[in-house]
Amino acid sequence: MSISAILKSSIAKKWLMALTGLFLCLFLVGHLLGNLQLFIGGWDGTVKFNEYAEFMSSNPIVQTVAWITKILIGVHVVLALLLVINNRSARSTNYKYNRPDKNAKFSSRTMGWMGTLLLVFIVVHLVNFWAPMHYDNEFPVQLNEAGNYYTADGIEQVNSYLQKVEGKQHVFINKVDMGLAMRDLAKVTKDFFSKTENGVTALLMMILYAIAMLAVAFHLSHGFASAFQSLGINHKKYNGMIKLAGMAFSFIVPFVFAAIPVYLYVTQA
Amino acid sequence: MATIKGMNLTLKIWRQKDANSKGKIETYKVKDISDHMSFLEMMDVLNEQLISENKEPVAFDHDCREGICGSCSLHINGEPHGPDRGVTTCQLHMRKFNSGDTIYIEPFRAKAFPVIKDLVVDRSAFDRIIQSGGFVSVNTSGNTQDANALPIPKADADKAFDAATCIGCGACVASCKNASAMLFVSAKVSQLSLLPQGQVEREERVLNMVSQMDDEGFGNCTNTGACEVECPKGISLENIARMNREFLKATIHKEE
Ligand code: HEM
Numbered sequence: 001m002s003i004s005a006i007l008k009s010s011i012a013k014k015w016l017m018a019l020t021g022l023f024l025c026l027f028l029v030g031h032l033l034g035n036l037q038l039f040i041g042g043w044d045g046t047v048k049f050n051e052y053a054e055f056m057s058s059n060p061i062v063q064t065v066a067w068i069t070k071i072l073i074g075v076h077v078v079l080a081l082l083l084v085i086n087n088r089s090a091r092s093t094n095y096k097y098n099r100p101d102k103n104a105k106f107s108s109r110t111m112g113w114m115g116t117l118l119l120v121f122i123v124v125h126l127v128n129f130w131a132p133m134h135y136d137n138e139f140p141v142q143l144n145e146a147g148n149y150y151t152a153d154g155i156e157q158v159n160s161y162l163q164k165v166e167g168k169q170h171v172f173i174n175k176v177d178m179g180l181a182m183r184d185l186a187k188v189t190k191d192f193f194s195k196t197e198n199g200v201t202a203l204l205m206m207i208l209y210a211i212a213m214l215a216v217a218f219h220l221s222h223g224f225a226s227a228f229q230s231l232g233i234n235h236k237k238y239n240g241m242i243k244l245a246g247m248a249f250s251f252i253v254p255f256v257f258a259a260i261p262v263y264l265y266v267t268q269a
Numbered sequence: 270m271a272t273i274k275g276m277n278l279t280l281k282i283w284r285q286k287d288a289n290s291k292g293k294i295e296t297y298k299v300k301d302i303s304d305h306m307s308f309l310e311m312m313d314v315l316n317e318q319l320i321s322e323n324k325e326p327v328a329f330d331h332d333c334r335e336g337i338c339g340s341c342s343l344h345i346n347g348e349p350h351g352p353d354r355g356v357t358t359c360q361l362h363m364r365k366f367n368s369g370d371t372i373y374i375e376p377f378r379a380k381a382f383p384v385i386k387d388l389v390v391d392r393s394a395f396d397r398i399i400q401s402g403g404f405v406s407v408n409t410s411g412n413t414q415d416a417n418a419l420p421i422p423k424a425d426a427d428k429a430f431d432a433a434t435c436i437g438c439g440a441c442v443a444s445c446k447n448a449s450a451m452l453f454v455s456a457k458v459s460q461l462s463l464l465p466q467g468q469v470e471r472e473e474r475v476l477n478m479v480s481q482m483d484d485e486g487f488g489n490c491t492n493t494g495a496c497e498v499e500c501p502k503g504i505s506l507e508n509i510a511r512m513n514r515e516f517l518k519a520t521i522h523k524e525e
Pocket residue numbers: 014017018019020021022024025028076077080081083084111112114115116118119122219220222223224226227228230231490491492
């Protein structure tokens with residue numbers, strides 16, 4: 001099918017919507033597993049999380065998958081927009097009295113709204129963490145109690161100091177460049193949700209993140225199982241399993257995601 | 270046996286002179302409606318009242334009045350074919366309502382179902398979808414073939430029969446927040462693709478019918494399931510999943 005034929009065809013769009021949606025579900029699992037390390041407290045937790053973050057932002061395979069994820073979010077959003085516009089125009093005159101609650105679940109009727117909330121959140125979230133991590137040359141770097149910096153490979157550099165090379169922060173010992181400095185995403189994240197470091201913004205962000213995860217929960221409590229139906233998978237033997245998996249997924253994943261900012265806000269001064 | 274009560278009802282009905290006029294909701298009162306009446310009989314009472322008052326009766330579609338032709342429609346109190354399940358408007362009983370109720374009666378709403386007059390909408394988009402692929406080739410040379418000579422697995426026959434009960438009323442479109450016709454089209458696609466007689470046009474059929482459906486201006490499916498709930502014949506969403514599979518197979522297989 002040509003791209004214009006796909007964009008014109010209702011079912012082709014649904015297939016792509018379902019495939020991108022399920023891919024994004026996989027992405028959520030991966031992202032969540034990484035974030036769980038923020039629950040590890042103390043210096044150990046900081047080191048573990050930062051090493052993980054450096055690996056994720058330098059490994060070419062991970063970076064390729066990260067870009068594919070962004071592109072597929074784009075595809076999902078553009079198709080969603082086309083579908084919503086098309087669906088609105090398919091009913092040019094609305095009912096004066098309508099009871100959509102009588103025949104369809106709230107979550108299924110609000111896919112577009114929850115998706116829009118999600119899109120706003122994704123942009124805010126990228127601005128909060130991804131953009132500085134990738135483009136801010138003053139990003140805080142990991143420094144231990146003894147006053148030593150670390151290189152991005154996780155090695156402590158004794159008696160080291162920082163110096164910029166081509167705008168990037170490198171660790172030096174006796175004028176020898178030991179390599180890129182390890183960035184302290186753990187501290188940045190923890191400070192972001194800390195009352196003392198970020199004031200009332202920390203509270204507002206915790207609330208925004210929790211609301212966004214509620215949107216994920218609604219979006220997926222319909223979307224997960226719906227994607228299987230779109231892909232033509234509707235079979236007596238498996239429907240129960242798919243429904244159950246969708247319910248579990250749409251509850252557990254956003255709940256644990258939301259627990260991270262709440263935990264950081266509550267446990268930090 | 271329930272006693273016959275005289276129900277007094279307030280009706281809020283969409284009135285529209287013709288396809289090009291702007292319509293609006295008008296309020297009417299009917300008295301002494303028996304709970305044994307069907308919804309359409311209640312409408313007949315209203316119309317007789319209007320005629321005796323020298324007013325234009327309300328136009329609405331109906332034919333068999335026994336739930337098999339798919340002519341009757343009406344969006345009643347926010348749901349196509351009203352609040353009952355598994356029935357058409359002609360089979361909806363007034364016992365589902367109470368004296369003093371206000372009932373909203375509107376035409377099925379979809380861009381592809383334009384209003385002709387009052388509560389009558391043009392559902393010929395469905396006919397054009399059927400014309401685009403809802404048929405099978407038959408051999409007309411020689412003797413008539415015995416349909417039962419072709420062995421068909423029981424499960425397939427059952428599913429085909431279930432799909433074939435669709436009466437083309439359009440309640441699925443009317444209930445869908447996207448005015449999607451997928452339940453109707455998938456019932457027709459399923460019915461024929463499940464049977465040996467339907468194999469000749471199997472791939473062309475799904476492609477042509479879906480493309481005609483899209484051209485008519487129906488919306489896309491969000492799998493909300495409203496259609497399945499409101500369908501008077503209990504057509505299952507399973508059919509939409511089957512159509513989605515058939516569509517993919519045919520798209521991959523076709524040569525141009
Ligand atoms: C991580 C983020 C996201 C995930 C995991 C996700 C997942 C899904 C899934 C699994 C579906 C069901 C597909 C189907 O019914 O076949 C879906 C549908 C949908 N998504 Fe998302 N989505 C995400 C983000 C977004 C965003 C940002 C938007 C919009 C701006 C959006 C808008 C929609 C809409 C409107 C639908 C329903 C389409 C329809 O009418 O069938 N989604 N999503």
